[in-house]
Amino acid sequence: MPGPTRATTLADVAAAAGVSLSTASLAFSGNKPVSASTRERVLAAAAALGYAGPNPLASNLRRGRSGVVGIAVGQLSTAFRDPAALPMLDAISQVLGAAGLGLLLMGDDDEHARLPIDAAIYDICGRDSWAAYDDLVARDVPVVVVEGPTWPGATYVDIEHRRGAKALAKHLHDLGHRRVATVTLAASHAQREREAGLRDVFPDAHVVGACASDLGAAQALAADYLAGDPGVSAVVCQSDVQAAGVVLEARRRGLRVPGDLSVAGFDGVATPWLDLELTTVVQPLADKGRATAEAVLGRIAGADVADVLLPVRLRVGDSTGPA
Amino acid sequence: MPGPTRATTLADVAAAAGVSLSTASLAFSGNKPVSASTRERVLAAAAALGYAGPNPLASNLRRGRSGVVGIAVGQLSTAFRDPAALPMLDAISQVLGAAGLGLLLMGDDDEHARLPIDAAIYDICGRDSWAAYDDLVARDVPVVVVEGPTWPGATYVDIEHRRGAKALAKHLHDLGHRRVATVTLAASHAQREREAGLRDVFPDAHVVGACASDLGAAQALAADYLAGDPGVSAVVCQSDVQAAGVVLEARRRGLRVPGDLSVAGFDGVATPWLDLELTTVVQPLADKGRATAEAVLGRIAGADVADVLLPVRLRVGDSTGPA
DNA sequence: CGTTTCGATCGAATCGATTCGATGCTACCC
DNA sequence: GGGTAGCATCGAATCGATTCGATCGAAACG
Known part of the structure; x- marks a missing residue:
């Protein structure tokens, strides 16, 4: 049985196996060749002492890495x-x-x-x-x-935030959309790039507001916005989850997607709870x-x-x- | 500027500050009182040398903890x-x-x-x-x-897996349900307990099958099951996400929830993409x-x-x- | 004024491994 | 058979801190 005595160290194992500390270390790490018989003797001694392998803390210090x-x-x-x-x-x-x-x-x-x-x-x-x-x-x-x-x-x-956002915007433009709105993420590098891509095509796109990539939050944002009857034909979101929120809210208000309102997302994740496939920018x-x-x-x-x-x-x- | 020379150690800092290694250590850890002037001298020396504090690896070994x-x-x-x-x-x-x-x-x-x-x-x-x-x-x-x-x-x-599952089963029984099915999780302690609770009330509840707590998986499982017209009036799921999947699939097949089929979940999480509130077992x-x-x-x-x-x-x- | 106490500081031991360089030994080759 | 490789093993240094016990002064006390 592994004795209740803790603090079994590699030195103890080495002593029990009748080899030097350095050899015992090599038997465990395999960093240099050790004869098979020696290795077995060391491992047997370790098992007998209930030694579970080199202390990671010590190993980390010596190697200068924590893993x-x-x-x-x-x-x-x-x-x-x-x-x-x-x-x-x-x-x-x-x-x-x-x-x-x-x-x-x-x-x-x-x-x-x-x-x-x-x-x-x-x-x-x-x-x-x-x-x-x-x-x-x-x-x-x-x-x-x-x-x-x-x-x-x-x-x-x-x-490629900007290129992706621009390609999506172009797609909407080709469909005849002229007045679009966008739901943004919190201010960040990625958000700025994407907004730039959108504005490459729709310079005066309206910003609905910012929210996290969260269904409920996007839904709430869309509720406020759509209630004001903003006169846009498309909403560009910065995540598929946001887009799903907007779709759900639009429908709740009787708007058909994409009949009355086009909605686009970003990411390309699965949205199994939506019965349509989102138009989106798929990222790898x-x-x-x-x-x-x-x-x-x-x-x-x-x-x-x-x-x-x-x-x-x-x-x-x-x-x-x-x- | 913090020199490009790495490997600045606490010993270097101590030397630069003109104090002993142990005192420098105390200045950083605060484990024993150090006069304010000494501490300042040590911290100043550290800043001058670009020393970012005690090496966590060494500290870990000595204290026997990694944090x-x-x-x-x-x-x-x-x-x-x-x-x-x-x-x-x-x-x-x-x-x-x-x-x-x-x-x-x-x-x-x-x-x-x-x-x-x-x-x-x-x-x-x-x-x-x-x-x-x-x-x-x-x-x-x-x-x-x-x-x-x-x-x-x-x-x-x-x-309280079992008690919760039993309370839910009782609720269904009180509503008049007699033939129920259950969607399970992978075999596990929790799953066994919950199933036992269910069977306390419905000994012959039918097992639809097992799947992870995943909307799509539950939906697929439900699709197969409901297609067979199984003649149950309620489906008890082991998570709210599973339950949402079953609800969506039931509706897709023209069943009304809870009119034609009652569905229950487990967990008590928010399901913003469902327009109804699930009956569920709320866990803290x-x-x-x-x-x-x-x-x-x-x-x-x-x-x-x-x-x-x-x-x-x-x-x-x-x-x-x-x- | 001599003694006790207390706080700040220091020296040295320690945590438990990894690894460099050296040594001893066997095997191989001409 | 002498010289050289090459492999297994060992001893000792090292990684960079924390902490115990000792020391030293100065303040407090009678």
């Missing part, structure tokens, strides 16, 4: 409520997990500056500043920013996650990592039609 | 797609964050056994076994299990998260922590009616 990557997401519930966040997060955790790295959730507070992370991902934030960023830089922690503003020293992964969520994770791996390895800009694609669905 | 708590959630995208998961996760991260602890996402693989965590939460899993559990026990890492099966040495946080999600986090804190502190069983409450909405 943990922080990901800043602001408040969890808002960050993950957006279905667009999940495929990306999944891809990130898959790639990092395969490399033996764990993913640590960080809020905005700089509490987290004290936690042992090898790199940080700034994502899903829709924010322009992060308190902890300077601390990370000071500690030489590599940072990868997703869809964020450009800070010195970070690596960037982004998508999994690719974005993979690219982010790979950038992190590169930066941790000390490599020079190039910024990444991923393409988007207009998907025409059933939620937009002739003006 | 990180692992949370096992299986695959991220399935775990977080369920809206019931978020309020709980939020509460956990809030309580742990206030205590200066970070939250590390763990998959099922035992890769994570090598990561530096002070405690682990097994949650949102709907699974009966976890590969890494034994490793954690061997390493003396406290484990808190949420809605899970009882393993030796862990602390449990759970809700935030409380569950708080209780979990507090159990973790207690276990880390080495205290004896009692298991927690949280009450649930039947909420009668518009999705159930007379048979």
